[in-house]
Amino acid sequence: MSTSDTQNPKPPTLVTAGVIFNEGKVLIAQRKKGDRLAGKWEFPGGKVEPKEKPKDCLIRELKEELGIEVEVIDIFHAFTYQYPWGKMQFIAYLARLTPASREPEAIECEDYRWVPIKDLPEYDFVPADWEIVGELLKLIAIH
Template identity: 45%
Template structure:
């Protein structure tokens, strides 16, 4: 099973979400940014690296947010999310077509990847 680490990057009353670009798996779907953990890497190291590689942003990783397993057709993934805080950087998109800062109660307006939906529900419950 592939383990993917996601960042719940909060700023004020909004969360950062990203839309998968054309040519990517799940193109057009929204997600909490992150990526696959590499061997010997901690979840925190993975998130810092992936957010820097994919979005050119620097983050501070905070507390564990949640975890779920989703049985995608290509194989199950274990998605683990951590809260994070934006430290800086100029956003540059590499595997996404767009990013958006979204109020928690507006998350339902976006078409999320199935594995991310439990995190959407948890965030909306915090409104």
Template identity: 40%
Template sequence: MTDPALPTVLVVACALVDIDGRVLIAQRPQGKALAGLWEFPGGKVEPGERPEAALIRELDEELGIQVTEACLAPFVFASHAYDSFHLLMPLYLCRRWSGVVTQREHAALAWVKPSKLADYPMPPADAPLVAWLRDLL
């Protein structure tokens, strides 16, 4: 059982899906927790910020793309207890954006078929989302 005193951290993530049905994943850079692991782009929701607004902001900051709220479809969520906090992470699907996906903050980016996502090591909170993407995309 986890410690009920652990703070809950709300993080939003996005499975960007291209015209070929591939999903974008990003490799965490050196110097960050869980460096080298692959994740879905996104980030923390700031106090007073709506999850969709946070995701739109994060996708612009991390990848240089513009997404509208209408193009974000709630998909599934992850709930995972780390040692010092509990992570709650809604994952949105997005098939439409403007701009060119650019590597700004990550060590690498990869467009991956859903059936191959399990080949990439992911943080414990992201890994369970792979089965949903594989089975439903």
């Protein structure tokens, strides 16, 4: 690493993820073939574009990936994860389908599922999203 890299480190990439519940299950999506981490499961969302608000990014990404419309409720969990290709700053939002939303469909993902929280550990998630799975499992341990 050069001196300039340590003096001006690249800021983390800002990424959103949706924690969307419906009838007691949470929505997860499978990354499509050809993507980095293809075949792994994730909470749907994506990279925040320059000058885009994170909530707007999540709404846009969910429409593009799954064809759904959501209302963003609040931040569920925020954390940083270091991948080999760079540091990512994640904001996971609680969200719900709007009354006008259609059912999800796999548009820009391989597949999607509605899964009970207790069953999430059975899925092969992208490494960063295990942080969200852990937070969700803590919720059901409390109740």
